[in-house]
Amino acid sequence: MIAKNTNISIPDFTLSPRIDQVGVEERASRFTKRSIKAETKKNGLLLTLNMIDLTTLEGKDTKGKVQQLCYKAQHLHDAYPGLPTVAAVCVYPSMVKIAKDALGTSGVKVAAVATAFPSGQAPRDVKIRDTKFAVAEGADEIDMVISRGKFLEGEYNFVFDEIAAIKETCGNARLKVILETGELVTYDKVRRASDIAMYAGADFIKTSTGKISPAATMPVTLVMLEAIRDFYYKTGKMIAMKPAGGISKSKLALHYLVMLQETLGTAWMNNEWFRFGASSLANDVLMLLEKERTGVYQSANYFSID
Amino acid sequence: MAKAKNNTIKLSFDTQYAPAPESKSSAKIEAKYDLFINGKFEKPSSKKYFDTINPATEEKLSEVADANAADVDKAVKAARVAYDKTWSKMPAKERAKYMYRIARMIQERAREFAVIETLDGGKPIRESRDIDVPLVANHFFYYAGWADKLEYAFPNKKIAPLGVAGQIIPWNFPLLMAAWKIAPALATGNTVVLKPAETTPLTALKLAEIIQESDLPPGVVNIITGAGATGAAIVNHPDINKIAFTGSTNVGKMIQKAVAGTDKKVTLELGGKAANIIFDDAPIDQAVEGIINGIFFNQGHVCCAGSRLFVQESVYDTVLRKLKDRLESLIVGDPMDKNTDVGAINSKQQMENIHKYLKIGEKEGLDMYQSNCVLPKKGYFIRPTLFTNVAQSSRLAQEEIFGPVLTIQTFRTDDEVIEKANNTAFGLSAGVWTDKGSKIFNLATKLRAGVIWANTYNKFDPTSPFGGYKESGYGREGGLHGLGAYLIN
Known part of the structure; x- marks a missing residue:
């Protein structure tokens, strides 16, 4: 069932570590007290751009919209020399081929x-077909959602098996498992769902779809980062993290990087191991980079809105 | 098809953040400070001054007057006159007005206070800015609120102040301790002679400036500086009605002896060696954060520091690994940098004292683990330190070190850890970490400590009483208990 993890013994998920709400929220707020200046700030902003999964997930998505987004992914703001591309473009399966063609050899993943x-x-068979289609169209990464209903019913084996089945379907594509933490509500449940996802074969764990509020928050992300650390110590296997939704300001993105750095360390500080699922974050980062470079804020009119 | 490029950039977020120093421009420090007696700054009759230095740079910040017995007498006389003529006669709501005014002025000058507290004492600016100074203002606000409601605080009791209070405070929370002492005394109608510690007198003298500007009647608060001899002169002065002392257990014992046979009232808040207890069902990551906060907050210069860690054996390896990880992420260095977590040791003398204990630990054969941080070349700094393999009989587990040094012991059962936690000469505070509410209540009733925190540590609030058992002293400060200590009962 779990091709890559056969040598790892599966724990009893009802015994996942408990999380103290007050404590984890206090710890998360400590990261926001770090004062990020000068070179550290600039590096952090560039890194943030490089970690973004530029996203469009709408019923009204069209070929034109996706193509324009893909151009933006490779040319964030050509007025600023030496900018990186974003990490990936995130779309519905029907748009994968269009995105793939538009991105070509740029290195930006789909x-x-x-x-x-x-x-x-x-x-489950529908979900597997959905995944198979996306992979066949050329997706480099699959962002799946867990069955929150089953999870809340206590059917942890069902959730585990489903993730494992999708993982098998993914082949070489990396699997991101979306917990939809806004529907799990408590930190204890977020931690338990993180453990299930990682042991079932997730390459990434991801907070949210972006369709439910609250989406990513710092404390929820911290709980998941700590789950990743515990999993790494137990198995030696690195798991990537993707907070998604609700991160639209560069200052907040820098706080996330501080949290990542001080929880998992430098090995995770690149887009192979950390992503921001966001659509409006990129422009805010660009505005701040231009401000750092030129000393003045420019109006939003100077930044493309794709 | 051309091979896809790798779009991962080789940019690392710097492992050492760029410097983010707080500006010193808001802090005005005079070259020389006199004694604040009867509403005026007066030269000491000793004509002597001593230096106060920045422990992070070893540079001199200012010099302050050394008060002798004659100066103490002058301050006590001023306090007595102020008590008899104005303060004890003033309507309580008028007293409250002055206190509210002082509280607001502290808030207005919060940044200046925070900067000077950090320069003079070595604590990180993050702590003085976010913890010390806001709490100082809160204490004045809280007790100002009680000033005209004392008959509701103590129903069916005649409310009468004690008179002149002599107050001696330590160097670990210089301004906060001044607030803990002055605010309840003023609210209840007492007048004050306060002596800050010799290594950290500046914020108390700044407070004197605010008191002067607030038009508080002269003599109600007198602030005089000096070392042990000055403190002794306060303790032994015959016209003082109450001694409030926070500091070491040794000095506390001397005060206790000195006031024996007099009618002085005394409250003593002395040392501690708190047990911080982690059960295997605790939220481990938050518990680790609590341990770190419990022992490395203010460089461990905290009387209620969680300096003895007890870990249930079944989670010992996990906790130790996480503790070491967290230790490495602590930023140790320039206290004025906004990113610093652990600042400078308060004085050379205290640094030597901590080194003495590190040597004892080595000699006892304990396993020592220190953070790999790079320490500044100048100034008094000590790496955050853990000792494992510690037995209850080790000196490090018994004596108060008052520095960033944690001893770690293991235990098997609830009864065992209660017995070990109580097996100490001190009894100021304790911490319990478990997800099980019943266990918290069980331990809270059986641990002999004045404050017990559950799933948190080092939380302070003006409404909550604070004080110890056994060699940690007696009397309570904060909350209603703190008011009662300044009234005739």
Whole structure:
């Protein structure tokens, strides 16, 4: 069932570590007290751009919209020399081929949401077909959703098996598992779902679909980063992290980087191991970079809105 | 098809953040400070001054007057006159007005206070800015609120102040301790002679400036500086009605002896050697954060520091690994940098004292683990330190070190850890970490400590009483208990 993890013994997920709400929120707020200046700030902003999964997930997505987004992914702001590209473009499976063609050899990955995104309310064979289609179209990464209903019913084996089945379907594509933390509500449940996802074969764990509020928060992300650290110590295997939704300001993105750095360390500080799922974050980062470079804020009119 | 490029850039977010120093421009420090007696700054009759230095740079900040017995007498006389003529006669709501005014002025000058507290004492600016100074203002606000409601605080009791209070405070929270002492005394109608510690007198003298500007009647608060001899002159002065002392257990014992046979009232808040207890069902990551906060907050210069860690054996390896990880992420260095977590040791003498204990630990054969941080070349700094393999009989587990040094012991059962935690000469505070509420209540009733924190540590609030058992002293400060200590009962 779990091709890559056969040598790892599966723990009892009802015994996942408990999380103290007050404590984790206090710890998360400590990261926001770090004062990030000068070179550190500039490096952090460039890194943030390079970690973005530029996303469009709308019923009204069209070929034209996706193509324009893909151009933006490679040319964030050509007025500023030496900018990196974003990490990936995140679209529905039907748009994968269009994105793939538009991105060519740029190195920008194509991520596809699959498994009856965003609700996940579909039979397993439908989810597997959904995933197969996205992979066949050329998706480099699959963003799946867990069955939150089953999870809340306590059917942890069901959730585990489903993730494992999708992982098998993914082949070489990396699997991001979306917990939809806004529907799990408590930190204890976020931690338990993180553990299930990682042991079942997730390459990434991801907070949210972006369709539910609250989406990513710092404390939720911290709980997941600590789960990743514990998993790494137990198995030696690195798991990547993707907070998604609700991160639209560069200052907040820098706080996330501080949290990442001080929780998992430098090995995770690149887009192979950390992503921001966001659409409006890029422009805010660009505005701040231009401000650092020129000393003045420019109006939003100077930054493309794709 | 051409091979796809790798779009991962080789940019690392710097492992050492760029310097983010707080500006010193808001802090005005005079070259020389006199004694604040009867509403005026007066030269000491000793004509002597001593230096106060920045422990992070070893540079001199200013010099302050050394008060002798004659100066103490002058301050006590001024306090007595102020008590008899104005303060004890003033309507309580008028007293409250002055206190509210002082609280607001502290808030207005919060940044200046924070900067000077950090320069003079070595604590990180983050702590003085976010913890010390806001708490100082809160104490004045809180007790100002009680000033005209004392009959509700103590129903069916005649409310009467004690008179002149002699107050001696330590160097670990210089301004906060001044607030803890002055605010309840003023609210209840007492007048004050306060002596800050000799290594950290500046914020108390700044407070004197605010008191002067607030038009508080002269003599109600007198602030005089000096070392042990000055403190002794206060303790032994015959016209003082109450001694409030926070500091070492040794000095506390001397005060206790000195006031024996007099009618002086005394409250003593002395040392501690708190047990911080982690059960295997605790939220481990938050507990680790609590341990770190418990022992490295203010460089461990905290009387209620969680300096003895007890870990249930079944989670010992996990906790130790996480503790070491977290230790490495602590930023140790320039206290004025906004990113510093652990600042400078308060004085050379205290640094030597901590080194003495590190040597004892080595001699006892304990396993020592220190953070690999790079320490500044100048100034008094000590790496955050853990000792494992510690037995209850080790001196490091018994004596108060008052520095960034944690001893770690293991335990098996609830009864065992209660017994070990109580097996100490001190009894100021304790911490309990477990997800199980019943266990918290069980331990809270059986641990002999004045404050017990559950799933948190080092939380302070003006409404909450604070004080110890056994060699940690007696009497309570904060909350209603703190008011009662300044009234005739």
